[in-house]
Amino acid sequence: MSRTNYWKILGKTIIKCFSRETKQSLLKQQQFFLNPSLLQPPLFNYVSYIQFISEFKTKILITDILKDVNIRMVTQYETIKRLLFNECWSLFMNQCFKIKSIRSSNIELFFKHPRSKNSLSSLSTLECWHCSKEILELLKNVHTLKHLLIFVGQTNDIEPLILSQKNLKEISFYYDSNVAQFPFKNRKTIKHLSQSLNILRFDRGICLSSPIISSFVNLTELEINYKSSFGEENVQILEKVSLPHLEILSLKNVRGEYLDIYAKLIDNTRSSLKVIDIRCTDISTSIPPPLESIKYYLHVIKTKCSKVEILPIWLISNISLKDFEDLLATCSRVKKIIIHILNTVSNSDTVLAKPIFYLLALKSSTFLNVIHLIGRWSFSNLDLQDFFELWKEMKRKPLKFNFHNNIYSHYIIKVCEFYHRLGVVDSGTINYTKPCKYY
Numbered sequence: 295m296s297r298t299n300y301w302k303i304l305g306k307t308i309i310k311c312f313s314r315e316t317k318q319s320l321l322k323q324q325q326f327f328l329n330p331s332l333l334q335p336p337l338f339n340y341v342s343y344i345q346f347i348s349e350f351k352t353k354i355l356i357t358d359i360l361k362d363v364n365i366r367m368v369t370q371y372e373t374i375k376r377l378l379f380n381e382c383w384s385l386f387m388n389q390c391f392k393i394k395s396i397r398s399s400n401i402e403l404f405f406k407h408p409r410s411k412n413s414l415s416s417l418s419t420l421e422c423w424h425c426s427k428e429i430l431e432l433l434k435n436v437h438t439l440k441h442l443l444i445f446v447g448q449t450n451d452i453e454p455l456i457l458s459q460k461n462l463k464e465i466s467f468y469y470d471s472n473v474a475q476f477p478f479k480n481r482k483t484i485k486h487l488s489q490s491l492n493i494l495r496f497d498r499g500i501c502l503s504s505p506i507i508s509s510f511v512n513l514t515e516l517e518i519n520y521k522s523s524f525g526e527e528n529v530q531i532l533e534k535v536s537l538p539h540l541e542i543l544s545l546k547n548v549r550g551e552y553l554d555i556y557a558k559l560i561d562n563t564r565s566s567l568k569v570i571d572i573r574c575t576d577i578s579t580s581i582p583p584p585l586e587s588i589k590y591y592l593h594v595i596k597t598k599c600s601k602v603e604i605l606p607i608w609l610i611s612n613i614s615l616k617d618f619e620d621l622l623a624t625c626s627r628v629k630k631i632i633i634h635i636l637n638t639v640s641n642s643d644t645v646l647a648k649p650i651f652y653l654l655a656l657k658s659s660t661f662l663n664v665i666h667l668i669g670r671w672s673f674s675n676l677d678l679q680d681f682f683e684l685w686k687e688m689k690r691k692p693l694k695f696n697f698h699n700n701i702y703s704h705y706i707i708k709v710c711e712f713y714h715r716l717g718v719v720d721s722g723t724i725n726y727t728k729p730c731k732y733y
Contacts, residue, residue: 301358306332308382309359311341311389316381320374341389346419349398352382387413395419397443419443422452430454440464441493446476446501453483463492469499476501484509497521504534513537517544529555536562544571550636553583553608557591561598568627569604574634582636583608592617596624603661606632609650619653628659635669647673651681655688663691663720668698675705682713692720699725 309317310332317333356378360371386393393413398421417436421443422429433455441464444452456462457480465487467476478484484506493515494507500518507516516537529548533555540563545556556572583591588608595605605628609618622628633650651673654665685693695710706724713719723731 301355302361305355305359307336307340308355308385309378310334310336311339311385312381320377339389341385342391344386344390345392345394347386347390347393347396347398349400352379356382392416395441397421399423422455427451434458441466443468444476453478453480456483457486459490461490462487463490464495465491465493466495466497467501468497469501475503478506488512493517495519500528500531502531504531507531508534508536510537512539514539515542515544516540517542517546518548519544519546521547532556532559535559538564539566541566542569542571543567544569546571546573547575548572549581550574550583550608551581551587553591554587557587557594560591561594563598565598565600567599567602570599570602570606571604572606585610585612588613588636589617592621596621600624601627603627604630604632606634608634608636610636615649615653618650619657622653622657622659626659627661629661630664630666631658631662632666632668635667635671647671648677648680651677652684655681655684655690660690664694664696666696666698671697671699675703675709678706678709679713682709682718686713686716686718692717693722694720695722697722697724 306329314335356375359378360375390413394416395418396414397419400423414436415438417438419441420436420439423445430451436455437458437460439455439459439462442452442456442459442462443466445468488509488511490512491510492512494510494513495517496502497519498521500507507513529552537559543556543560548556553572560567560570588610592607592613595602595607599605602625605625607621631654647667654662682693697706710719710722710724714721721731
């Protein structure tokens with residue numbers, strides 16, 4: 295089913311749940327002619343099952359509904375659009391009694407409704423774009439939040455809401471480049487969060503100091519997504535962050551030149567990390583990790599990450615195979631490994647894949663079943679064939695093999711397809727100018 299058809303079907307289902315009076319009003323006052331099937335009452339009260347409500351997605355839904363309607367005047371179109379939007383909100387408040395998530399820039403729409411107290415008694419996720427005294431008053435009966443999304447610079451008075459939550463597990467901060475830090479005004483708020491907070495996310499940049507982040511001692515997951523470079527001036531904060539129970543570290547759209555800082559953050563954990571997800575921006579437009587940073591990172595992985603299951607690493611031709619072999623021996627629980635090859639400026643320096651393949655087949659974790667190679671690797675179709683044969687001989691788990699390179703090879707694709715048919719390779723993608731899936 296296409297995305298457009300999905301929204302149309304969902305929209306028509308919701309319209310069918312409108313009251314008879316609302317449908318008649320659309321016809322008489324707006325000349326909005328509904329399909330006869332939509333005039334009939336629904337077989338079930340579908341809307342009562344809705345638990346996740348998004349202002350943005352509701353607007354998409356209404357726009358798709360109106361695509362098939364012949365409305366000549368712009369003013370009439372906007373009037374009907376606004377009317378449908380308000381009717382949807384009213385329907386949600388009247389019919390949805392166990393709403394779990396609200397994502398809206400105008401949450402007053404919900405909380406000013408007479409039935410909001412009952413409908414929102416189980417609310418667990420709230421996206422808060424701004425936080426006035428009026429909104430806090432409307433939120434005073436909500437104590438069940440598990441996930442709070444905060445827009446930095448517009449919700450600086452949200453601490454009373456945080457303090458009123460019984461078991462807040464996750465906070466996401468949306469960074470504003472005009473605001474350096476989120477201003478916690480009450481130390482009780484930090485102490486309150488330190489008892490329950492497990493997941494901390496930063497979108498576009500870090501807006502808390504290292505002492506505050508480190509105070510959340512029960513954090514098991516930290517995610518930072520820069521999306522652009524304007525927030526990266528705060529990346530130094532990570533160097534002094536200490537999170538002893540961190541299990542998942544996700545750093546997206548970061549620059550490789552800061553690899554030593556990411557390694558320092560990992561070094562400050564207590565061997566608890568299971569997932570390391572570091573995704574650098576395009577190395578062709580950014581500075582790659584220096585050799586010393588790569589060596590320090592590999593050392594930290596070997597000494598502090600014995601439990602890691604998902605692991606990205608960076609290699610260069612003058613990194614010894616012994617270092618790579620030692621890393622594989624230490625990380626005995628790895629299920630997925632992503633290996634980035636960094637080349638010199640001349641692009642003439644490549645890493646020979648054959649010895650790496652050999653070590654992966656013979657020395658890696660028995661749990662390993664996903665290998666992702668990125669960069670200018672040097673191997674032939676025969677090298678890859680030998681690797682798959684050795685993988686088969688060792689009776690390893692079926693492998694998901696991904697290869698990201700801009701050098702096309704018809705022969706390598708054929709080898710992957712052949713061993714996929716044999717069951718040695720479970721699935722995979724080779725990304726050239728156009729991705730080639732061989733499963």
